[in-house]
Structure formats: structure tokens, C-alpha cells
Amino acid sequence: xxxxxxxxxxxxxxxxxxxxxxxxxxxxxxxxxxxxxxxxxxxxxxxxxxxxxxxxxxxxxxxxxxxxxxxxxxxxxxxxxxxxxxxxxxxxxxxxxxxxxxxxxxxxxxxxxxxxxxxxxxxxxxxxxxxxxxxxxxxxxxxxxxxxxxxxxxxxxxxxxxxxxxxxxxxxx
Amino acid sequence: xxxxxxxxxxxxxxxxxxxxxxxxxxxxxxxxxxxxxxxxxxxxxxxxxxxxxxxxxxxxxxxxxxxxxxxxxxxxxxxxxxxxxxxxxxxxxxxxxxxxxxxxxxxxxxxxxxxxxxxxxxxxxxxxxxxxxxxxxxxxxxxxxxxxxxxxxxxxxxxxxxxxxxxxxxxxxxxxxxxxxxxxxxxxxxxxxxxxxxxxxxxxxxxxxxxxxxxxxxxxxxxxxxxxxxxxxxxxxxxxxxxxxxxxxxxxxxxxxxxxxxxxxxxxxxxxxxxxxxxxxxxxxxxxxxxxxxxxxxxxxxxxxxxxxxxxxxxxxxxxxxxxxxxxxxxxxxxxxxxxxxxxxxxxxxxxxxxxxxxxxxxxxxxx
Numbered sequence: 001x002x003x004x005x006x007x008x009x010x011x012x013x014x015x016x017x018x019x020x021x022x023x024x025x026x027x028x029x030x031x032x033x034x035x036x037x038x039x040x041x042x043x044x045x046x047x048x049x050x051x052x053x054x055x056x057x058x059x060x061x062x063x064x065x066x067x068x069x070x071x072x073x074x075x076x077x078x079x080x081x082x083x084x085x086x087x088x089x090x091x092x093x094x095x096x097x098x099x100x101x102x103x104x105x106x107x108x109x110x111x112x113x114x115x116x117x118x119x120x121x122x123x124x125x126x127x128x129x130x131x132x133x134x135x136x137x138x139x140x141x142x143x144x145x146x147x148x149x150x151x152x153x154x155x156x157x158x159x160x161x162x163x164x165x166x167x168x169x170x171x172x173x
Numbered sequence: 174x175x176x177x178x179x180x181x182x183x184x185x186x187x188x189x190x191x192x193x194x195x196x197x198x199x200x201x202x203x204x205x206x207x208x209x210x211x212x213x214x215x216x217x218x219x220x221x222x223x224x225x226x227x228x229x230x231x232x233x234x235x236x237x238x239x240x241x242x243x244x245x246x247x248x249x250x251x252x253x254x255x256x257x258x259x260x261x262x263x264x265x266x267x268x269x270x271x272x273x274x275x276x277x278x279x280x281x282x283x284x285x286x287x288x289x290x291x292x293x294x295x296x297x298x299x300x301x302x303x304x305x306x307x308x309x310x311x312x313x314x315x316x317x318x319x320x321x322x323x324x325x326x327x328x329x330x331x332x333x334x335x336x337x338x339x340x341x342x343x344x345x346x347x348x349x350x351x352x353x354x355x356x357x358x359x360x361x362x363x364x365x366x367x368x369x370x371x372x373x374x375x376x377x378x379x380x381x382x383x384x385x386x387x388x389x390x391x392x393x394x395x396x397x398x399x400x401x402x403x404x405x406x407x408x409x410x411x412x413x414x415x416x417x418x419x420x421x422x423x424x425x426x427x428x429x430x431x432x433x434x435x436x437x438x439x440x441x442x443x444x445x446x447x448x449x450x451x452x453x454x455x456x457x458x459x460x461x462x463x464x465x466x467x468x469x470x471x472x473x474x475x476x477x478x479x480x481x482x483x484x485x486x487x488x489x490x491x492x493x494x495x496x497x498x499x500x501x502x503x504x505x506x507x508x509x510x511x512x513x514x515x516x517x518x519x520x521x522x523x524x525x526x527x528x529x530x531x532x533x534x535x536x537x538x539x540x541x
Contacts, residue, residue, distance in 0.1 A: 044356075046363060046375075054368055062537050064372050122371075126379050134228050 020047060020121060023070050026094050029123075029145045037138045044131075046122040056112040056120065063101030063108045065124030069093055072118030078110035090115070102128050102146060208340060212347035216355060217386040218393065219244065223352050237353045245345070255422070262423040266449075274452050281451045281459055289461055370538075377534040384526045391483075392433060392519060398482040399442070399474060400429025406470040407446065414466060415457045418450050428471070432478075434518050435498055443471040493522060 132139030226236035404425035428442030505517025535541040
């Protein structure tokens with residue numbers, strides 16, 4: 001099949017390992033996915049380039065899904081209890097953020113801004129729903145990984161709150 | 174502006190070139206756009222089926238080929254079986270409708286009304302029907318001219334590109350690629366959107382395609398259901414009463430298609446049945462009760478559609494104002510005749526869905 005017309009129709013999902021695939025296979029949410037499944041995810045992702053200081057998403061806007069940092073640095077900012085703008089987190093290559101929006105349709109709880117030139121891959125809720133319908137096995141793996149990430153963050157937040165209030169009792173968890 | 178920024182700025186402007194080209198050569202590009210829109214609607218219709226089959230055969234192209242072959246074999250078989258009957262009925266009905274039959278219709282309607290109304294009004298009714306005689310010729314001429322114009326208008330849009338067959342083939346090929354590669358085209362489009370509007374555009378696009386897909390599927394399924402139920406209803410009516418209504422399949426098809434127009438459609442679907450009943454020589458004398466029975470039959474079809482079919486289709490209700498519907502139907506009629514009347518409401522609905530989601534997106538993302 002050397003004709004590009006037919007190649008386009010019968011193209012294979014199994015491309016050689018790309019830079020994107022090498023990064024996303026390190027991401028906790030796509031852990032334990034096969035090469036074929038990763039290739040399918042790579043086809044779905046929206047890769048975008050950002051300049052330094054560009055806003056990726058703003059607080060209180062509808063959340064569509066998560067972003068994976070392929071290259072560069074991102075700052076997650078928001079207002080604290082005293083209404084001051086603070087850096088919640090600084091993220092770099094291989095990190096991901098906004099994953100709660102994959103299951104929760106409510107608005108974003110923080111703003112994400114690039115602190116260097118960035119290359120990001122976006123994975124959205126509709127794409128996850130599509131995977132869950134078409135390939136439930138892959139979808140379930142992603143959902144389990146997502147549940148693991150969110151529960152780990154919840155435990156971490158609980159620990160932080162207990163440390164702050166001086167009532168740390170790990171055995172309660 | 175740094176080089177990367179400039180490159181991005183140029184990249185964001187690239188879409189203006191093809192758009193400008195399309196507007197400049199609109200005489201040639203509009204029929205193509207029309208074909209692309211039909212192809213998009215067909216792909217929206219078939220996409221859920223392709224998605225389901227894809228779960229079984231894994232490859233999307235395999236699933237798309239299976240669905241297209243199955244649908245076109247079925248459609249071909251259906252057209253092959255139904256078309257001759259429908260065409261025969263349409264041709265025979267066209268030959269049946271002459272000035273004589275219209276005069277007969279007038280006479281029967283007059284007899285029916287005189288039988289129903291008190292004697293004091295008989296003279297007035299007779300005078301009205303006499304004045305109708307003078308109008309008959311004008312109405313007949315207008316009817317024939319209107320049918321011919323609407324057929325020409327409907328055909329010209331598609332025929333500009335080539336013959337109907339070639340256009341149909343192109344539409345099938347376009348829709349196949351939309352089903353197969355729709356997500357890739359969407360991604361390519363989204364890539365051109367500046368970062369600041371990326372999420373918002375994607376969100377709006379998802380909502381618009383979902384709403385429009387379910388609306389188009391819902392409308393077509395409802396039209397098919399109304400058509401089949403009307404044919405069944407008329408068959409049952411003829412089996413249990415002495416009423417004779419020929420051209421049942423033609424009437425059912427008209428009722429199904431007319432159902433695309435809310436409020437007016439169900440009535441428009443019922444009128445041919447009543448008219449054909451009055452035109453046909455019945456074995457028993459024409460009675461007002463028989464007309465009531467025909468109206469009840471179509472009422473039952475609407476009831477069944479509202480209770481059973483519509484909830485199953487779960488088509489998203491877009492809730493157009495009745496006045497907007499009437500205005501759209503009138504405007505559609507003046508632009509493109511009966512074909513325009515038929516498609517005015519679906520087009521208005523689509524425009525409303527697009528604007529609704531656009532405004533929602535702009536408000537939610539703080540641009541409004």
C-alpha cells in the first residue's frame with residue numbers, strides 16, 4: 001500500500017515511540033497502559049505550544065480536562081484565605097494538572113500560567129468518555145489510576161491540615 | 174513581538190485565506206458548501222453506529238466500511254422496493270388531480286357543509302362556493318407553477334456541481350471521511366485557534382456537535398416513525414371502517430416529512446388524507462364522521478409519537494417560540510418555496526443551538 005490515499009485510510013495506530021508517548025507513559029494516569037493503548041491516547045491528545053506568561057486556564061471558568069507538561073514550567077496560582085494571590089504549585093516536565101475536571105464538571109479552582117515557553121498535551125473529559133464507551137478496558141485502567149491520584153492527593157491534604165492544626169493522628173486515616 | 178509570537182500570529186491568520194477564497198468564488202463554493210453540510214449531517218447520523226461497531230472490530234475504518242456498506246445496501250434495497258410504489262402513487266395522483274377532480278372536491282365539500290350547517294346559512298355557503306369557481310383557475314395555475322418552481326430550486330443547488338448521481342456520490346465520500354477522520358479534522362481546526370480561546374472553542378464545538386447530532390437523528394427518526402405509523406393507522410382505519418383512502422404510502426411519506434415543521438407539520442400531514450378521501454369515489458356516501466375518524470387517526474399517530482417514540486429518541490428540545498416558527502416557515506417559503514418551508518425550522522433550530530452554545534461559552538469564559 002504505497003498509495004498515500006489508501007495509507008491514509010488504513011493507517012496503523014502503532015507508530016514508533018514518539019516524544020509525546022515517552023512522556024505520557026510516565027504519567028500516573030496512563031500507568032499500566034499497553035503500547036497500543038498509549039498510541040491511541042496520543043492520537044486523542046491536543047498538543048499546544050505556549051509562550052512564557054500565557055494563561056492556560058483561569059479560575060472559575062468551566063473545566064474541560066487535564067494538561068500534561070511535555071516541556072517547560074507551569075505555575076498554579078490562586079487566592080488564599082486572606083485574598084492574596086499565592087503560588088499553589090510549580091510544575092515541570094512530565095507533571096500534570098487539572099485532572100479533577102476529567103470527572104467533575106464544575107469550574108476550575110485555580111489559574112494555570114506558564115512560567116517558561118511550554119509544550120503541553122491536553123486530555124479532555126469528552127475524550128475519556130469516548131474511551132470508556134469504545135474501549136472500556138482501557139477506560140477502566142485510566143479511571144482506576146485517576147481515582148488513585150485523587151485519593152493520594154486527598155490523603156496529602158488531610159495530612160497537611162492535621163499538621164497545621166497540630167492534631168496529627170496518622171492512625172485515624 | 175518575538176519571532177515565535179509572530180509565527181503564531183501568522184499561523185492564526187492562515188484560516189482567513191481559504192475563507193476569503195470561498196467568499197470571493199462563492200458562486201462555485203456555495204454548492205460545495207451545501208454538499209459538505211449534507212455530508213456532515215449524514216456523518217452525524219451514522220457516527221453513533223460506527224462507534225458501536227468500532228467496539229467490536231477495533232479499527233475505525235473497518236467499522237466505517239461495515240456501517241456504510243450495510244446502510245447503503247439497506248437503503249438501496251428499500252429504495253428499490255419502495256420507490257416504484259411511491260413513484261407510481263405520485264404519478265397516478267398527479268394524473269388524478271385535474272380541474273374536474275377539483276370541481277368534484279368543491280361539490281363534495283359543499284354538500285358536506287350544507288349537511289352540517291343550519292338551513293339559514295345554506296345560501297351563504299352556496300355563494301361562497303360559487304365565488305370559489307372563479308378562483309379555481311388561478312389556484313390551479315399557481316399550484317402547478319409552485320410545484321415546478323420548488324422542484325427546480327431544490328434540484329439546482331445540488332445540480333450546479335454536476336449531475337444528481339455524481340453529487341450524491343461526492344456527498345457519500347465526504348460523509349465517509351467525516352465519520353472516519355472527523356476527530357482529526359476537529360483537531361486540525363482547534364490547532365488554529367489561539368491558546369486564549371482554545372478550551373472555550375473546544376467546549377462550544379463539543380456542545381454544538383452533540384446537540385446538533387441528537388437533533389438531526391431525533392428529527393429523522395421521528396419523521397420515519399410518523400410516516401410508518403400514519404401508513405399503519407390508515408390501513409387499520411380502512412380495515413375497520415368502509416372508508417377508502419388510496420395513495421396510503423404517499424400520504425404517510427408526506428406526513429413524515431411534514432412533521433419536520435412543528436405545530437403546522439402534523440396538520441399539513443393530515444390534509445392530504447382528508448383531501449384524497451373527499452376526491453375518491455367511496456362505496457358509502459361521504460360523511461363528516463369519516464373526516465373526524467381520519468383526524469382522530471392522525472391524532473393517535475401524534476399521541477403515539479409523543480408518548481412512545483419521542484421519549485425513546487430523546488432528541489434535545491430546543492424550544493422555538495411559535496411566532497419564530499411561523500416567521501421562519503413564511504421566510505423559507507418565500508425564499509425557496511415548499512422546500513424552504515420544510516427546511517426553515519430545522520435550519521433555524523441549528524442556528525439557535527449554535528448561538529445558544531456560543532453565548533454560553535463566551536459568558537462562562539468571561540468574554541461577555
